[in-house]
Amino acid sequence: MLVMFAKLLGITEGLHRYLQGERLDLGRAAQCKTAILETLRDLRTEPGAEDVFKSTMTICEERHIQLPVGPRQKQKRLDGFVVESACGATSNPTTPGDFRGQLYYPCLDRMIQELTHRCSDVGEExxxxxxxxxxxxxxxxxxxxxxxxxxxxxxxxxxxxxxxxxxxxxxxxxxxxxxxxxxxxxxxxxxxxxxxxxxxxxxLTIPVSSCSCERSFSALRRLHTWLRSTMGQERLNDLAIMSIAKDFLDAITPDNIIDRFAQLKPRRHILTLPPQQEK
Incomplete structure (x- = not known):
């Protein structure tokens, strides 16, 4: 099941990231959604399920994982209750046919249904x-x-x-x-x-979302910890900007920052390293 979900969710991962990005274009998002739906419908064919089942069996053999055979045992905590459904009585899929019917097709159909109706009615227009x-x-x-x-x-x-x-x-x-x-x-x-x-x-205005603000609040939780409870507001703001704009921060050379800091005003200590003398 993990291999199956890794394959199916890997197809929709790009759209998930694109919809939360700052440069979202709903016109392109509609094209990406259509392409993902066509990809999932192509996986609805027999070869698609066969490939997922073979990859699952290959990983289990490489990691020496033995698949259980036979019906699953019922949970003991249900002994005193009347259960009308057949929960716990289904057998584990051991063949490609069982895998397609019990796991692969239901999950695939549910994903196609959710993506189809996600932007329906007014949203689709x-x-x-x-x-x-x-x-x-x-x-x-x-x-x-x-x-x-x-x-x-x-x-x-x-x-x-x-x-x-x-x-x-x-x-x-x-x-x-x-x-x-x-x-x-x-x-x-x-x-x-x-x-x-x-x-x-x-x-241009409709795609504006609150993803950037939510990410900034998540960054504050990592910065303002219990060990930093006495941190001042100015330092907290600076650390938050450095955490949120990490891509721009990585592009800055630390030597340039040190040189600029050293040239701000006269200091008692020299901040540059002395030249090394040749032996």
Whole structure:
């Protein structure tokens, strides 16, 4: 089961990280979701389950793990109760057919169902509208998708603006690439395309989440421990910034920081190491 979940959850791990990222684009998220659904549906075939079962058996043989055979024993704490279901009476899967029917297909179907209905109804329409704002998609500036997004936020999108914008970006894309919605928003002029500019602004605002704030609170729990209960607010803020912005901190050379600190004002002690004399 661990091998099976490692394979299935490894497919959705990229989408999970992308949805919690700071540079989230729901148009691309919709494309990633569709690609993951197609991948999971392809695993619904017989060869997919066969590969997972073979990899499970290989790992068990390498680690000398003996799979249990026969029905599982009932728990003794249920002796005084009446149980109508067949809990504890199912046998462990020992063949590829049992593995597919009891474990693999139910988990796979549940994941497909959850991903299908995760952004259904209004959310699916909004994601289609945001996807139409992205120049890299096939539905770029699609009128039906953009109007559903605009009507949800009570924006009177004009069809004339879309017609002009399609010809405008058709010429623009021949000369240069427009990678994301933010670039489209910067190119669009507010005087020439006022309603389309408002729709693009909504598309850029919706993905804003609280993941960064939640990560900062998690970092504070690791910094402000019981052994640091007397820490001041200024030092705590500095340590929190260093922990949250760790990627930028790793790119800084420590020697440059020492040299800058040494040049701030005259000091009694020399902070640089003396030159080594040759023997």
């Amino acid at each position: 909004l994601m289609s509208g945001i996807q139409a704002c992205n120049s890299t998609t096939a539905t770029f500036l699609a009128e039906d998708a953009l109007k559903s997004l605009a009507s949800h936020y009570k924006i009177q999108l004009k069809s004339e603006e879309l017609l002009v914008a399609k010809h405008f970006f058709k010429r623009r894309l021949e000369k240069e690439k427009v990678p994301d919605i933010a670039t489209v928003f910067q190119i669009i002029d507010s005087d020439m395309f006022p309603t389309l500019k408002a729709v693009l602004q909504v598309a």
